[in-house]
Amino acid sequence: MFSFFEKRLKPFPDELPGRPPATLWAFCWYYTRGVWQWLLLMSLFVAIIALIEVSLFGFLGNIVDWLATADRETFLEQEGSTLVMIGAVVLLGLPLLSLLVSTIIHQTLMGNYPMRIRWMAHQYLLRQSFGFYQDEFAGRIATKVMQTALGVREAVMKLMDVLVYIGVYFLGGMVLVASFDVRIITPFLVWLALYVAVLSRLLPRLHQVSKEQADARSMMTGRIVDSYTNIMTVKLFAHAQQEEAYARESMDDFLGKVYKMMRLGTWLDVSIDTLNALLLFAVGFVSIGSWLLGDSSIGGIAVAIGLVLRMHGMSHWIMWELAGLFENLGMAHDGMNMLSKVQSVTDIADAPPLKVTRGEVNFDRITFHYGKDKGVIDDFSLHIQPGEKVGLVGRSGAGKTTLMNVLLRLFDLESGRILIDGQNIAEVSQESLRAQIGVVTQETSLLHRSIGENIAYGRNHATQEDIISAAKRANAHDFIMDLHDLDGRQGYDARVGERGAKLSGGQRQRISIARMFLKDAPILVLDEATSALDSEVEAAIQENLMDLMKGKTVLAIAHRLSTISALDRLVVIDRGSIIEQGSHEALIAQKGLYSELWRRQSGGFIE
Template identity: 60%
Template sequence: MDAPANPTPSRRSWLFRWFERRIDPYPPAPVVQPPRSLYAFCRHYTRGTERWLLLMALLTTAIAVTEVALYAFTGSIVDRLSSHTPATFLAEEGWKFAGMALVVLVVMPTLNLLSSLVIHQTLLGNFPMRIRWRVHRYLLRQSMGYFQDEFAGRIATKLMQTSLAVRETVIKLLDVGNYVVVYFGGALLVAAAADWRLMLPFAGWLIAYAALLRYAIPRLNRVAQEQADARSTMTGRIVDSYTNIATVKLFSHSRREESYARESMDSFLGTVHRQMRLATFVNVSNDTLNMLLLFAVAATGIGLWMQDAVSVGAIAVAIAFVLRLMGMSQWIMWEMSALFENIGTVQDGINSIALPATVDDRSGAKAIGPVRGDIHFDHVTFHYGKKGGVIEGLDLHVRPGEKVGLVGRSGAGKSTLVNLLLRFYDREGGAIRIDGTDIATVTQDSLRASIGMVTQDTSLLHRSVRENIMYGRPDATEEEMVEAARQANAHDFIMELVDAKGRRGYDAQVGERGVKLSGGQRQRVAIARVLLKNAPILVLDEATSALDSEVEAVIQENLYRLMQGKTVIAIAHRLSTIAAMDRLVVMDQGRIVEQGTHEQLLAAGGLYAQLWQRQSGGFLELEAEAAAP
């Protein structure tokens, strides 16, 4: 007979699990822009945790009050011992000792246990995870321009730093700050109860200590803000080098990257040195104040005792408080420094996180619904925020099921037009309609769910091949996924893949941005993903540019099959890949200059004909001077 499993660990851990489950780390709160002010930002991210933060503060208050009471009782012990004999002491004072024993052996351990459970099990893990979750959900909905203006590593660093800094700021204020105020107030009251003059050294020390804090903390705060920003920049530069390691090695620029990283490291180290100079000043000043306090309390207490104004017990309590404060003052100083460092980190994070999305769903926006694929660009204007250029007053109507090729030199506005259709950016003038509905009035998710796109610069997720293809339609069956891979001419090479951990075929990991696959393999996986999505509108932006001629021919056949019944917009520099489209639209400097079939445009002898003639081996000559009429 098998021995029964040992249930002891789970029985012991039920208390931990109960407290760990008091706060949901993944709240389903609506995704909204965080406030920009420090208090409102922290308050925004503490919602849902208030009762546990309040309980933590109440427990901290109870612990501080109890500790002060224990010190006061210790002084009374000294006085009572001197006024009793061993024979009468327990008889007259025993009940007081029993009560204090209950406090020491039961009340204090219980308070400390509850406080530790609330802080460590309920708050320290779940609280920052709630913040990470909510910030991540908001950043995922940020505009494309936001991610193009920042290092990905820097954004991730800001998210991690800010979530921890908000936690530390809130908890230090409610826990450490509350404890310090209650404890200092209690110490002053106990000293004043013996003799108001015994309180004077404590009051003087408190004033000098507050002045030291007022001088040091703002400076530490400024350095902390500079350090947080320098740390993010340093991390971003390092991650940028790693992300683009192939380019670094291709151009033999390891030393250049070392210098690029060292500039940011030097900047970060400079903030560390300034911070450590302040630390030395604070340490020396704090130690000096503590020695002065010890001398002043001892001298004052002895002087009052010689005048018979205070008892020996009162002096013992006062000196005990001094010794406790000597240890606490250093702790308080660095807790306050850490508090303001975290405040600086939060403020720095606010500047990166609490930014409005430049492209956002309107209030009350609805899903676009079933799409036929009628696309109308109505006098569209867009400048990327500049004063001119890019797209000016463009009109284009693509009928349902029509296949349209966009042609033009680099910078003509072809990709910009597609980005506006996908609402990666919002047009500055005019309107874009699908089936008569302005795309600015519908949700971005529903709009993009209706559009399948294969780009020139294919980026895959650092996950398995299966997960990358299923990204097109997560509810697809295994058979549908494999069929999409077959249509994209990808199944055979996928089955031969083996990653570093021995995972094979569709379970193999593709590496960050798909670096473990060749350009053509990445493109075929991306095409399989779009094939599986099967959206009514298909956008191809240089979709086969990374493929060799043989593979391209196979893919083109499958793409033509995919195009059946869909509205298609295709961009290509290799004009032969789109010559068979229903209509070709030639763009130049953000405007449509020609439209028609391949034969019609050749016969017209315009820009398209010039581009066609200048192709060499099927590729477009991009030099502006050579392409000029």
Template identity: 60%
Template structure:
């Protein structure tokens, strides 16, 4: 039974998820739809449990009447069929229905529903554009994804439980009260009206408070994770107290939402206590009065007062369930703004994989400004035309902010162009799949980021089917093998099995760079992009790696960005950018002879850095 419920739904479907609707009900149904049959069965069993429980109270009333009127000697003989039937219900039917309800809820829904929602939301978010993640805290996005998945699940389950279990329970109670005497049902109906009024006027406020809390909680998590992720910078500048203040400001905001929520909870609890006390007093007094008049039996008094006590206890549970429901609604509404967002960069319908036959790259009158409305004279990239021939190796230089790295980001289609087109072997990169485009380009950046996994897994990121021998060979070519063998993490894993820490913080800049180079060497893509690929290396290691990079460049189209001009002076062609435009191009000697911007940069270079206007 456990296995049947746990396997009733595919938790990790292989199909890529679509964008969820931005409306609350559409968003919830988007993730709940695969579980609709299990949800219906769970709701049905919850309703059956409610009916059985109310019926048990009614039977107790009948039992009191039988005992009051029966002869002790003939009682069992007279009532054994009813007692046997009730025994069967108590010992067999009720436990079986409860077991089925719990199995479908706990095994079928609680784990699977939330996990599938996380899986789908994570896969959708993971394919958002680079700009999406640059504009938000990674920790905040992750928190919203985790919170929202639980909120969706609990919103659905609590709704079914409250509407069916509680609805059936109260309807059954009203009917049974009225069967004893219609006047006994009046206090319960009045109580129900007051209960609904309290929920209607006060509980929805908790939804807004819950949304505020969810936002504040995500913000606190984002701030704390931001400090932890950049712990080296925090230590370097001795700003622990500043980070304390930064975190405290967020926590104080969060605490303020908690205070407001708890104030409302206290008011709700007090009102419910008064309402429940009124119900018990009214039903108890009315039942005794009716009994004195001979209108109801002693069993009816016992049944109604007992059920009222049960309702008294349930009322607080229902209150918190309803409050929890509205809190989850607030959490989901808060998460919708992050999860149900259109992707800025998407594959076109029917996009085909990129086919690289030669490696020709062409930028045709492209324009880009990160979506900002600015004049033509101050765009990041403006009317840029550039063609890189198959197998040609070009170097791109220019002052900081000239648009060099943006040009590479556009080639990788991290952003969509505002005008123009970029072609690889005549194919517009906007019309091919992003996976195939980036699979055809190998890139080593200045700011190398490694995954918090083993060294081998980080290198294998270049080619997932690589063997261990190929990984080691790539590491040796990148002059990384020797230091990798000496690595050991806090769990005792050594060498290629050692984990490198978040973003590779356990390694030096040069070590991270060499692993990144090994990853690209293993990928062996036809187009190679080097963005300050050796900037973190010392001269001896750089000289050794340069030989391997030159071998890697053979037969490939290469675009290299460097501030240290000596590293690209031997390229086939140098492209000089300024203000988002190409202002010079040619060989090193030709550009020096022109005595233009390149010559100025070359003359001002000292220790591998560009001075002059960039320094200003």
């Protein structure tokens, strides 16, 4: 039975999500698509349970009146069938309804509903631009995804579970009390008006504090994760105390928001207790007065007092459920601000895949400023012939890595276009574009998975033989075989730690190069591909790299000029413009910027 209900709702929808709305209720509804049928069914059963429970109070009043006047000798004969029916409802009906509601809530909704939200949010965020992740903490993003899913689930389910139950129960109770004496409902209505006024005053403030607290929590988590992620930097600079202060600042801010919320909680408790005391006194006063006048029965008084005592407990439950509703709305609203951000780099509708047959690359008068008014790259053009090996040279900040970023379409150009075999990369799918370009970056980051899985990232469904072959070509096989982790896994099964922290820089880069060998893309981009290798290891893999380049178009960025000096053409850029180009020998003869950089790297500093 549990398995049946668990499979009623797909936790991982097949359709690719779009951008969620940027208004709160539309945002919640967006993530409730495909779930609302089960929410309505839950609400229906909850409403039936509330009606039955109110009816039982009415039955209690009738029993009191029956017992006050009935003859013991004939009571069972007169009321026996009614008692049997009520017994069946209590012993069979309510438990069965409770079982249905519980299985819908716990098996169908509680697990699958937030997982759908996380899955859809994760899919959308994976397609966010590279710039989006440059502006956010990874830990903060993950926290927002997790808490937003729970916030939406709790907010929607409380609305359709708790509020339905409360509404049906209260209205049914008022009708029941009115059936005994209409005057007794007056204290209930006054209490309701005051109750709503208190909640209307305090809950919106709770909602605002909840938003602030959710943001403070994610900021605190982001700062802590940032310290852990960069633990080597923290230790190298002996900044443990500085990181403590950095984290404590956000912890103090979060604690301040917690204090504000707890103060509001105290005010809510005191206010509701005061209203409940007034309600009990008022209902008792009116009920007894009505009985003295002969307008109300003993059963009516029992029902009224019973409902007051029930409402005394329910009012606190309702208050905290509504407080939870506003708190979860605050978390959902906080997450909405991040999850509904527009994707700045998107595919056009029905974008075709990139087809690379020759590997010609043409930067056609491109301009890109990272959103600034000027600088970086202005009106830049560079034509790379199919199979040509081009090296980019220039001082730091000249725009070399930016050219790689726009070629991979991590950012969209402000003007101009980039063509690959005559196809504008802005008009093909991003996935197909990046699948045709092999990249080894200057700062190699590995996934916290096994060595084998990291290498296999270069090609889907790669075999173990493919992985080992690629590692050998990158001169990584020997050190891989010596690796082991704390769980006893060895060789290609060993885990590398977060971002590859358990490996040296050179080892990480050789793993990255192995991925490139395995990917075997027709266009290669090398961004300081051997910068973390010592001279001996670099020389060992240089020949394999040159073999891999045969028949491919290569764009290589390097500060170590010896690694690119043998390429077909060297292009020297400065401030986003080409100032020199040609072979190594020709550029040395020109005695320009390249010649100056070469002289410094080959002994000029000694002079």
